[in-house]
Amino acid sequence: xxxxxxxxxxxxxxxxxxxxxxxxxxxxxxxxxxxxxxxxxxxxxxxxxxxxxxxxxxxxxxxxxxxxxxxxxxxxxxxxxxxxxxxxxxxxxxxxxxxxxxxxxxxxxxxxx
Amino acid sequence: xxxxxxxxxxxxxxxxxxxxxxxxxxxxxxxxxxxxxxxxxxxxxxxxxxxxxxxxxxxxxxxxxxxxxxxxxxxxxxxxxxxxxxxxxxxxxxxxxxxxxxxxxxxxxxxxxx
Numbered sequence: 295x296x297x298x299x300x301x302x303x304x305x306x307x308x309x310x311x312x313x314x315x316x317x318x319x320x321x322x323x324x325x326x327x328x329x330x331x332x333x334x335x336x337x338x339x340x341x342x343x344x345x346x347x348x349x350x351x352x353x354x355x356x357x358x359x360x361x362x363x364x365x366x367x368x369x370x371x372x373x374x375x376x377x378x379x380x381x382x383x384x385x386x387x388x389x390x391x392x393x394x395x396x397x398x399x400x401x402x403x404x405x406x407x
Numbered sequence: 408x409x410x411x412x413x414x415x416x417x418x419x420x421x422x423x424x425x426x427x428x429x430x431x432x433x434x435x436x437x438x439x440x441x442x443x444x445x446x447x448x449x450x451x452x453x454x455x456x457x458x459x460x461x462x463x464x465x466x467x468x469x470x471x472x473x474x475x476x477x478x479x480x481x482x483x484x485x486x487x488x489x490x491x492x493x494x495x496x497x498x499x500x501x502x503x504x505x506x507x508x509x510x511x512x513x514x515x516x517x518x519x520x521x
Contacts, residue, residue: 385506393504
């Protein structure tokens with residue numbers, strides 16, 4: 295699976311948009327970009343995923359560059375409850391592998407009042 | 408809404424005990440997974456199951472076994488608990504092992520072996 299690179303930490307003011315970047319320069323054409331987050335002492339929470347097009351759901355938006363080498367997760371109006379570690383990963387399509395997820399160090403997002 | 412339920416949030420057991428961790432999903436997912444998560448080591452796959460009564464070893468199956476008698480339930484068994492199995496255990500489920508569909512996680516069980 296392609297490797298991802300994320301900043302170690304970021305701060306965001308409550309009520310403002312949080313923009314979390316992720317580099318995945320070695321991504322293959324069949325690999326999806328995924329975002330999960332993990333609030334302290336809880337299980338990882340799925341946020342959003344995409345292949346080529348930008349995606350939006352009730353939690354966030356995912357912007358993928360045209361060359362697919364990087365992406366940005368946008369939380370439009372961050373709240374204190376969005377303070378968490380955010381993981382960007384890539385996963386190949388198809389069911390030929392175990393499906394195991396591999397999380398890197400992620401970005402620790404601190405939302406401040 | 409997607410729901411993966413793990414039977415305990417916190418569990419304390421003694422060395423040598425047989426420990427059962429239970430996971431139930433209500434989404435009719437074919438695939439279920441058990442991971443452990445340790446500081447500095449990230450997520451590590453212990454076992455996964457792609458169908459009832461089917462199981463496959465992950466990266467660190469030693470000391471563990473699993474059971475999947477019903478589609479919605481996937482149990483992790485520590486045959487003889489040891490202190491190095493103190494960890495956060497996470498269950499996940501999905502409709503696919505491929506990237507088309509996400510895995511959804513439970514809240515985790517923080518297991519301490521004394």
